[in-house]
Amino acid sequence: MSKPVPHWVWSRLVPAKMADCWLERLHFLGEGSLVLHRLAGRRSARLEAYLTHPSVGRLLLARFGGSLRRTSLPHNPSPEPNLPIRIGSKFWIVENAEAALPTGKPARAVLPFLTIPAGIAFGTGRHATTGMLLREMATLPDWRESRVLDIGTGSGILALAARRLGATRIWALDTDPSALEVARRNETANFSKATIRWVEADLTRWRARGRFHRIVANLYLLPLRQGASRLACWLAPGGVLLVSGLLRDQAPEIEARFLQEGLVLHGKKQRGKWAMLRFGSALHCHSTKAPLP
Ligand SMILES: C[S@@+](CC[C@H](N)C(=O)[O-])C[C@H]1O[C@@H](n2cnc3c(N)ncnc32)[C@H](O)[C@@H]1O
Secondary structure, three states, X not given: OOOOOOEEEEEEEEEHHHHHHHHHHOHHHOHHHXXXXXXXXXXXEEEEEEEOOXXXXXXXXXXXXXXXXXXXXXXXXXXXXXXOEEXXXXXXXXXXXXXXXXXXXXXXXXXXXXXXXOOOOOOXXXXXXXXXXXXXXXXOOOOOOXXXXXXXXXXXXXXXXXXXOOOOEEEEEEOOHHXXXXXXXXXXXXXXXXXXXXXXXXXXXXXXXXXXXXXXEEOOHHHHHHHHHHHHHHXXXXXXXXXXXXXXXXXXXXXXXXXXXXXXXXXXXXXXXEEEEEEXXXXXXXXXXXXXX
């Protein structure tokens, strides 16, 4: 009988409602190494990652807390292939340029595409919130002339998609410096020249210079609630604001909040328990607190 291989198990409790966000965030470990235990009658779920090397466990501990233990019981992952994602008729998202499209051809043979390798930042394109935003972005015209703002950029996927759609003036914010590092790397992997302004900043404190024709924000309820008046003021006349990261039951509150700021609701989409809202620009900006450009 072969000797059992030592494994390390990192684990922590996560809010059950946000479990799929955690799975997305830790996707880089390989879906097969993640196990989610839903706890009956509890609002938390236990997330476990089975690791073959303790250094990864120490990284997870330092970043996300939780606990790390050694076990000799192997978890036999059956890694799922990360299939390419088609964004309307505009582009594909693939893990690498050699990845095969459903036609059997490698992505590099069928332009255009974006390579987003699984990394520690949120944003592979597989999460429902990211997917809804990407597909909505692909329906919008006039990217070339637009000033674009991506708030909560994570892996940079939405900012990079804006660039793929033709935008040349893009700002992307995140509070997490390690996400911005990943995003910068993703830009240089996809474009010969880096042009996106990656900014370490909090939506609720950043001082915008000028308004934006397209704003995309895949955030959570709290920052959207707190940042609503700023987002409304930063939107240029005729501009479009896309927000997601909201659970379906949270969407009515955010919808009402943005309508209060004078925005016009142009559309709503839902996928599973997640919602996305699309707004048009305010008739006037009536917030005195938001930094006016
Ligand atoms: C759900 S991820 C979205 C990643 C990517 N944009 C996507 O659509 O897949 C949210 C990101 O927002 C960032 N974030 C959270 N609160 C923020 C805030 N107040 N200001 C700026 N970024 C924030 C987080 O660090 C995280 O990277």
